[in-house]
Amino acid sequence: MKRVSLLILLLCCVIGTSAQSRWVSQDNPAAPMSERLQNKDYEVSLLQDGQWQSQNVYGALTSNYDRHHANHRDFVGVERFVMGFVMFTDEFQKPIKVRVTRKGEPFESAEIRPTSYRIKPRRIDPNTVEFTLRSPSQKVSVEFDGDRSSNIFIIPDLPSERPVGGDIIYFGRGEHEVGELWLKSGQTLYLDAGAVVYGQLRAEGQSDIKVAGRGIFCGSRADHGERTRNVLVNMEYCKNVEFEGVLFRDSPSWTLRFLECEGVHIDNVKQIGWMINSDGVDICNTRHVVIENCFFRNYDDNLSLKAFNWWSGIGTTYDVVMRDCVLWADCAHNFLVGPEAVNHRIYDVKFQNSIILESREATDPWRGAMAVMISDEGEFENILFENIEVEDIRGGVVMSFDYGKYNSRGRAARNITVRNINYRGTQAPRSVIKGWDSEHTIENITLENIRFNGKRITEKNIDEYLEINQFVKGLKVGR
Template sequence: MKWFTALFTMAVMISLPIFTMLNAAETVRIYPAPSGVPLSSTFTAQADGRDVPVYVTTVLSEKPEERQKSAKNNMLTSFASFDMRSGVRVTVRSSTAVTSAKILPTSSGIQPVISGRQIEFTISKPGQIALELNDDWQNTIQIFANPFETNIPRSDDPNVIYFGPGVHQVESVKVTNGQMVYIAGGAVVYGNFTPKKSAGGAVFALEGNNITLRGRGIIDGSQCPGHTRSLITAHGKNIAVEGITLCDSSGWSFPIRGCDHVAVDNIKLFGWRPNADGIDICGSRSVTVSNCYIRTWDDLIVIKSINPADGDARDITVGHCVLWNEVAHALSLGAEMRKPVSNIVFRDCDVIRDKGREWVLRVYHCDAADISGVVFENIRIEEARRLFSLWIGKAVWSKDKAYGRIDDVIFRNITVTAERPRIEFQGIDDEHMVRHVQFSNVIINGKALTPDLVRQNDYVSDVTYDGVDGETLRPKKEAKLVTTLGFEPEDTPKWTLGFGAKPSDEAPMFGKASLLADTSGTAGEWFEFFYSDPQALPLTPGETYTVHFKYKALDKKNPKARLYFLARSAAGKAPDQGWTELDIEPGTSGRKTVTFTLEDGKDYRLIFGLHFQGKVQLDDVRIFTGQIKDKALQ
């Protein structure tokens, strides 16, 4: 916090604004909503007896099976915001009957009192909370209690781009060296979009040094079609963003790219559309994110090194944030990590909801960089479907052909409530491992974490549990062969052939026949040519499998063509596992071993496919339960 205060003060001073004096007698400051902006029909709110506007914004559907189709299945959530100087008595009234109420995060210690349809409670210090009624996690109002603003700039300051109370329409505002953007409380700035004229970019593009964006207003991207622009982008040095609320981005909400010395404090962020990440810190150094509330469809706060030109990512601290995880990751690194990532700290955060298909805390390494010095500490997780993951592999986001490494990760002072906690660690080979992982005071459902809860393959080493070597505690499970498929005429059918695939006895790689897949003369991008039958080859939820196969590349009509493998739930209710891509430069051949652990779905099937146009042979597919090193299969 000392670093943030210094940086924010420096950014404000450099912009040389003329400041407006405050009323020192005020204890609560409320900003009236501008005319025409939609307000909640479900909730009303008061702070110390004064009406507070309750806004609405879009979030995902309450039905888990519809969450991957957010364009058609979404709903509104409510939020209210005010500034406070000391303790505030908050009153919320619901349009429906109230039988129970709770306030998240639980660590806030705030106890609501119900009286009919009215709920009252006291907030003693600034922060963000969610009031949930009737044990219905979607029947929620979010309350944002901000600290009082100081040094508010005047609207006539030449160094300030000023948005006063009211509704504003902009396409894209470029902010350069030494400038400040101020969005006053009671201001709603809508980013709009003219096709071809302004595709890409951001509603506010912070490009330069010593830039500040602050206020108590709202930036709203609901008028932009999907994947057209971010709400804020940052590229430069000494950048501070504070106090605002961001709603409905059409893509990444707030990417920070190639930056040094960035401070993000007390922003509130909602996103419901695919790829509507919260804060993406990409190839940046000396970044702090503090006191924020984030609820988005995709990753909430994520660190990447996606563009090698931006350099490495290091010295990044995320702290004191309240997180509602909708679909993807809450606090994570990846997937794109092409330059080193180091000295990353996630500290003192609350994950109040996790409804997603991915992991709460994760290092998801799909490229070739070295990742080291990652700390998750003093984190309270009130719901988790998939808990911790340290994973090296390839995915659709991979850019590098080589694999990377993960080293020195600490999970410390973490409490978790989860029905079925899942933890996975996966390396690739002896040169690309997950190493030196420490668990210290990790409590799951009231009990200390033990090694039997952690699924890991043979390329994970030096894991300790409160100082005890995990290998001395972990029972070993031998791998067992489930089936071998050589595509011989006598093979029992356990697979279905898809587009462009047929058995062939021409130059088989193993036995009498191989599988030939050819998509060379066909338009399209993704071709599943071969997949298992879940009835003939059932795969057990929670089981670890190893799949080994031989392949040979015969033709490559598209330079992007790849052979791929994965395990996928037919109904799409569980995440893909084991994603692997291989180049198919004509004449190349080899063996591949893939190890993965299945999730809840009982309908997983194994899939081979071609991405774009090409021609390959496949043979000697062997499936094992458990883990088996590639050397044992040669």
């Protein structure tokens, strides 16, 4: 395996002839996949240019809530499942046929999710299915015999052009190791298709940073110790930060953390995380954020909005939009506002046009595929959940807006709109909307076109689907 140290990268920077550095790690095509990066359970091929072409099948650890949650202190991962994933690029001038073979015993059933894509697999032999992808936005999970722990993701993308000019850190095909990599203002970190980069990313007080490409940034060689692990990507006091196209794998803790940042754009990012606290994106004391076209599978929260007390005194988190995403939380929330607020406000938040594939946690106060945890003396307001498809989540409630018990209860929650939510499944308990007492209420809740298995929630049947107490004020149930 070719190892690229930070020392070598720094030397490249020093001896470069241009005014701006260009750190380059060229292709390393002969490097073998590390054992932990492989998946040996599947074979995948694509019909491209008239020929079936075999694809590289990566592996990633996953955690099953029923089996692993009580033993979530397994920080090494030896007791976990291994799923597969395939990443490929194509112009998609015409649909792409895909064949997936699961090795071993013949399967009895196969399903492709999201089911709303209406992609039906065709069985072509006892172990193989064939199906068609019509768009690079159709990133899917292929599941045999109902197995969501050892499944396989097929992740298509449009090709991405290598950046030219400017301050570029480039990694080509193969495995590379960078340790802790600090990004500077104006830099672009580019991971080309087939690149696997091991390390952790950091930036503090920088601006105009971009991380892009079609490669993998991997945390599996970072410290995973319970008391010594750290976040995979940490951005603090930064402005105008963009992440595009990269897949983040095996974070030892939070995957992407933004603390006191302004202007964050996360587009077409993929994630697979298996650990407790493996949040996808944590927006902390940060504003003007857009997260879109992403495909996340994490054991913990996929998106969490927080506000902390920090030395600068800037505590609010606001103007956050997450849209057009596919989200899978093996345990926790997919959309979470709170609970950390520390006497601050979190407001002007929109979750739109997305699909939820899984959420398992149903324990008070951590429940809710879509949740507002009103805690920590915080105020939470102007929050929209709109056009959300919720598939057959296995145990977690669809939504929970509740005063939590994290540190202390919150001060107030108001102006929450839930519109065009479609749940299709049989396993979710009743959802929850609950105030704390007469002084700590939830005010101005609007529910519009909420459907559970095709049945619209009305004022007459609402108790069948939601647990609501007397401390919810101004509840409106529309058509």
